Amino acid sequence: MTRLEATFARLRGRGERALVTYFMAGDPSLAVTRRLVIEAARRGADVVELGVPFSDPLADGPVIQRAAMRALAAGTTMPRVLETVATLRAEVRVPLVLLAYYNPVLAFGLKAFARTAADAGVDGVIVADLPPEEADPLAAEAEAAGLDLIHLVAPTSTPPRVRLIARRSRGFIYVVSLTGVTGERQELPPDLATQIRTLRLVTTKPVCIGFGISTPAQVAAIGRLADGAIVGSAIVRLVEERAGSPTLVEDVGTFIAELKAPLRAGLGDPPQTPPPGAGLGDPLQTPPPGAGLGDPLQIPPAGAGLGAPAQTPRAAGAARL
Amino acid sequence: MKRTLPDAQGHFGRFGGRFVPETLMAPLIELERAWTAAKRDRQFQRRLAALLHDYAGRPTPLYLAERLTEQCGGAQIYLKREDLCHTGAHKINNVLGQALLASRMKKRRVIAETGAGQHGVATATAAALLGLECDVYMGAEDVERQALNVFRMRLLGARVISVEAGSRTLKDAINEALRDWVTNVRTTYYLLGSALGPHPYPVMVRDLHAVIGRETRRQTRRVLRRLPDVLVACVGGGSNAIGLFHPFIADRRVRIVGVEPGGEGIATGRHGASMSAGAVGVLHGCMSYLLQNDDGQIATAHSVSAGLDYPGVGPEHAYYRDAGRFEFVSVTDAEALEGFEILTRLEGIMPALESAHAVAHAIRLAKTLPRSKAIVVGLSGRGDKDVHVVAKALGKAIG
Numbered sequence: 077m078t079r080l081e082a083t084f085a086r087l088r089g090r091g092e093r094a095l096v097t098y099f100m101a102g103d104p105s106l107a108v109t110r111r112l113v114i115e116a117a118r119r120g121a122d123v124v125e126l127g128v129p130f131s132d133p134l135a136d137g138p139v140i141q142r143a144a145m146r147a148l149a150a151g152t153t154m155p156r157v158l159e160t161v162a163t164l165r166a167e168v169r170v171p172l173v174l175l176a177y178y179n180p181v182l183a184f185g186l187k188a189f190a191r192t193a194a195d196a197g198v199d200g201v202i203v204a205d206l207p208p209e210e211a212d213p214l215a216a217e218a219e220a221a222g223l224d225l226i227h228l229v230a231p232t233s234t235p236p237r238v239r240l241i242a243r244r245s246r247g248f249i250y251v252v253s254l255t256g257v258t259g260e261r262q263e264l265p266p267d268l269a270t271q272i273r274t275l276r277l278v279t280t281k282p283v284c285i286g287f288g289i290s291t292p293a294q295v296a297a298i299g300r301l302a303d304g305a306i307v308g309s310a311i312v313r314l315v316e317e318r319a320g321s322p323t324l325v326e327d328v329g330t331f332i333a334e335l336k337a338p339l340r341a342g343l344g345d346p347p348q349t350p351p352p353g354a355g356l357g358d359p360l361q362t363p364p365p366g367a368g369l370g371d372p373l374q375i376p377p378a379g380a381g382l383g384a385p386a387q388t389p390r391a392a393g394a395a396r397l
Numbered sequence: 398m399k400r401t402l403p404d405a406q407g408h409f410g411r412f413g414g415r416f417v418p419e420t421l422m423a424p425l426i427e428l429e430r431a432w433t434a435a436k437r438d439r440q441f442q443r444r445l446a447a448l449l450h451d452y453a454g455r456p457t458p459l460y461l462a463e464r465l466t467e468q469c470g471g472a473q474i475y476l477k478r479e480d481l482c483h484t485g486a487h488k489i490n491n492v493l494g495q496a497l498l499a500s501r502m503k504k505r506r507v508i509a510e511t512g513a514g515q516h517g518v519a520t521a522t523a524a525a526l527l528g529l530e531c532d533v534y535m536g537a538e539d540v541e542r543q544a545l546n547v548f549r550m551r552l553l554g555a556r557v558i559s560v561e562a563g564s565r566t567l568k569d570a571i572n573e574a575l576r577d578w579v580t581n582v583r584t585t586y587y588l589l590g591s592a593l594g595p596h597p598y599p600v601m602v603r604d605l606h607a608v609i610g611r612e613t614r615r616q617t618r619r620v621l622r623r624l625p626d627v628l629v630a631c632v633g634g635g636s637n638a639i640g641l642f643h644p645f646i647a648d649r650r651v652r653i654v655g656v657e658p659g660g661e662g663i664a665t666g667r668h669g670a671s672m673s674a675g676a677v678g679v680l681h682g683c684m685s686y687l688l689q690n691d692d693g694q695i696a697t698a699h700s701v702s703a704g705l706d707y708p709g710v711g712p713e714h715a716y717y718r719d720a721g722r723f724e725f726v727s728v729t730d731a732e733a734l735e736g737f738e739i740l741t742r743l744e745g746i747m748p749a750l751e752s753a754h755a756v757a758h759a760i761r762l763a764k765t766l767p768r769s770k771a772i773v774v775g776l777s778g779r780g781d782k783d784v785h786v787v788a789k790a791l792g793k794a795i796g
Contacts, residue, residue, distance in 0.1 A: 131563065131694040132680060134572045135418045135579065141562055153692040178416055179678045183693025205416045205679065209406055230420035232582060237423060255420055256580040 079171045079199045080224050080247035083122055084282035084303055093339040093346065094122040094304030095295070096284055097332055098175065100143035100312055101126040102152025104319040106160045112315070115329040117168040120336030123284075123304065124168075125202070128157050128176040135177075135204040137259030139309040143316065154180045154189070158196045165197030173200040173226065173247070181214065190217035200224035200247040208244045215244070231255050231271055242279035248303065251275065251285045259309045261288035264297055272301045283346070296338035303346045307335055402716070407596020407683075409716035415595040416679045417575075424582045429597040431502050436604070441501060448493045449608065452526070453483045455490075457609075459616035459773070464743040465760070472766035474759050475625065476746070476776040477613050479637060486749065486778030487609060487637040488519035488590060494605040496523035499586035506530040506581070509588045510574040512539055512567035512633075513703035513751070514546025515778060516590030521555035523588075531555040534574045536566040539703050546782060564697040567707050571681050591634025592711035595682030599639075599712050606640025613773055614644055621771055627652040627762065630775030631754040632725070633669065633705035635714045637777035643713075646722060655714060656758045658700035659727035669698035671710045672718055672725040680708070685715040701730035701786060702750035704778075728754040734790050736760060737780060749778035750786060 077085070087094050097116045101109050113124050129147035133140060154176075161172055174193065181189050181203060193201065201223055206214065208227055218225040224247030229238055232255060242249060251272065254265045268285070275283060285298050286306030298305035314331055318324040403409045407429075415425055435441045449455040457478045466474045479487035499507050507529050511517030517533040524531035533555050540547055540559045550557050563569035571594075578587040592602040617625045628645060630638035632655040645651045660668030668674065675686040680695055688696040688708035698708040717723040728736070733750055736757030741747045748756055752775070759774045766772070780787070788795045 132568060132572050134575045134681070137576075138562075145563070148694065155692075177679075179680060179687075179689065179695070180693035182678055183676075183689065183691065204418055205682070207415065207417065207419055207422050209422075210414050210416055228419045230418070230422075232420050232423045234423050237419075241419070252418075252420060255582055257576045 078224055083171050091341050091344045093299040095336045095339055096123040096304050096306040097121040098125040098308035100147050101157045102147030102150050103143040105150050111325050113164055114167050115325045116332050117170045119329040119333040121332055123171045125173045125175045128174055130177040137257040139313045140258050143312045154184050158192050161198050162196035171199040174198055175202045178203050178206045186214050186217045190221035190223050194221035194223045200226050202226045208240050226250055228252050239278050248282040248284050253285050253287045258287055260290040292334050295335050299339045409713050412684050412715040413712035414684050417595045417682045420579050425595055432597055432601050435498050445494055453489045456612045457481050462744050469760055469763040471763040472770035472772050474763050475773045479777045480779035484519045484522050486515045488516045491602050491605040492519040492523045495588045496527050500527055504586035506585045507588045508532045508574050508577050510534045510570040514543040518546050518549050520588050521550040521553035525553045534558050534560055534570040536570045537561050538565040592636045592639045593634045602636050603639045606636055607643045609640040610644035624648055624651050625773040626770040627772045629654045629755045629759045631656045631751045633707045635711035637775050641775040653723045655723055655725045656754045657727045658705035659729040660699040662729055667699040669700045669705050670727040673727050683712045685709050685712045704751040728757045732757045747780035749780050750783045752777045
């Protein structure tokens with residue numbers, strides 16, 4: 077079992093959801109990134125994603141674009157990111173996932189990248205512009221090195237693509253919540269619950285939702301749908317705002333603790349196939365304080381199945397993909 | 398040489414493909430299907446042919462540049478006059494086809510990227526013609542350099558969005574157009590202007606520009622009673638070049654030469670010659686040769702011509718370069734400016750600075766070949782848009 081799989085299994089067992097936090101490696105410097113990751117792990121992040129800066133981040137909104145430019149200006153390179161991970165591995169036990177664009181990975185060399193990353197203690201890699209159709213060469217090297225190659229599923233993914241992605245993705249499945257680039261949004265997309273339900277029909281792998289998730293309330297809503305919530309731009313923006321402040325690391329840590337709070341124990345297993353009509357139309361509402369844990373979506377018995385949560389039988393006539 | 402390229406996933410050998418965020422995969426597959434269907438749709442083809450003929454002004458002439466030929470004292474130089482197309486460049490061929498396709502797909506909004514502004518103007522033109530909403534992304538630096546084209550686009554009813562990110566040039570405009578497309582993919586058609594990007598764009602753009610090469614075959618057969626000996630065209634992304642070259646790929650006796658922007662010289666590092674000085678990588682959805690550093694970060698291209706100011710090249714060019722079918726050379730800014738002046742003075746034709754690169758190399762080449770040989774130069778656009786750049790380079794003020 078890889079570190080990612082073990083993490084999600086452990087959280088499921090405790091009825092918890094994962095908080096996945098994203099930092100742009102090298103923003104404002106790799107030394108600070110290192111401190112931020114340690115603080116994140118201490119304050120409740122269950123998985124940490126490290127963005128590898130790229131000159132042309134076409135899947136990213138302005139906040140992460142700016143962070144990438146700052147990181148590149150500070151001299152961040154793939155080899156230096158991997159060295160940083162190697163030093164971090166001695167300090168933190170959380171799974172570390174790189175989020176990269178394909179060209180810097182290609183330039184490093186696929187085999188060399190997979191080996192060096194795995195040796196450094198990287199657990200998984202997400203490549204924003206590498207759909208499964210193009211991923212075979214990297215997937216082969218990643219598998220040989222014991223690195224989880226995580227794929228993304230989008231709102232536009234057709235049913236056959238959802239199946240393909242669910243089958244290929246390792247570690248977890250990254251659900252892109254909206255059609256768009258990374259960045260904070262006021263509201264979560266209304267069709268998110270449907271999207272997750274569709275995905276749950278074809279996989280038991282952990283599902284994490286990212287893009288547009290920035291507040292504890294939104295994280296709480298995600299916690300009722302998925303195994304984990306991924307927060308990127310909101311954290312990166314905080315790093316941008318507080319860079320240079322002596323309280324940067326602490327402030328980010330406080331924010332992460334706030335994000336993690338609604339995901340802590342008592343959520344039961346993540347809903348697999350939710351019962352029809354169970355308030356799916358309203359996953360966006362902020363739960364009243366202390367009341368979020370009794371959500372009707374969950375399939376209750378806490379401790380019901382570590383790692384392999386009981387999948388409720390498919391409702392008769394459930395849409396087949 | 399196989400003519401069945403690319404494969405089902407859009408690969409030309411190891412080049413091309415679809416390297417995009419998952420959000421765009423299904424839309425690209427849908428686009429590919431729509432394009433395949435449109436190609437077989439007679440009504441679509443008739444409408445496109447009529448527009449190319451009556452609106453764009455095709456066929457464009459194949460003109461024997463006699464005084465230029467005489468001056469060089471070697472091979473005959475013919476110009477394929479894409480500069481005479483409506484809007485002043487070959488770009489309209491592709492734009493009319495894709496705008497018709499957008500309408501056929503019931504998309505009411507088109508977006509485009511533009512460098513020099515030629516593709517933006519062409520897209521704005523087609524959008525005006527077909528009643529589509531049109532937003533054009535343009536690097537902030539290009540907006541400053543090409544104020545005239547910005548104003549033309551606005552007159553045509555398009556919105557021009559200045560891109561401040563990154564190097565503020567064409568590559569950043571493409572990033573921003575892709576971000577818009579990712580966000581609005583259900584309602585918006587991305588009208589890409591060069592023979593690059595994710596599949597099916599390189600194929601679609603090539604198919605739509607192949608009319609250049611097909612006409613050239615017919616015209617040289619009539620004039621020369623045979624095919625030309627050499628084809629020369631400038632290559633930024635490579636759309637006019639692949640349009641001219643593609644119908645001749647199987648004719649092994651026709652030499653095919655792409656001319657890249659040498660900028661201030663390859664040795665200076667300030668150029669746009671991705672074939673001569675780049676390495677294989679992935680940018681904007683396809684694998685090809687790119688200007689990049691050792692860490693895989695994309696470099697900033699440089700060329701006096703904004704239309705060639707791009708750090709990559711179309712994947713089909715990369716494939717035929719590796720296969721030994723296409724040759725690539727580079728021409729510096731200074732040589733291109735010289736080509737511009739020579740053609741203007743000797744033939745009364747002011748070429749776009751992009752096309753002036755091809756002219757400059759054709760002059761070089763003609764001098765080394767006997768009079769019995771014929772060179773066809775893809776004169777991809779007219780130079781009015783570049784007059785202020787030329788004036789500045791010559792150290793003269795306009796007016």
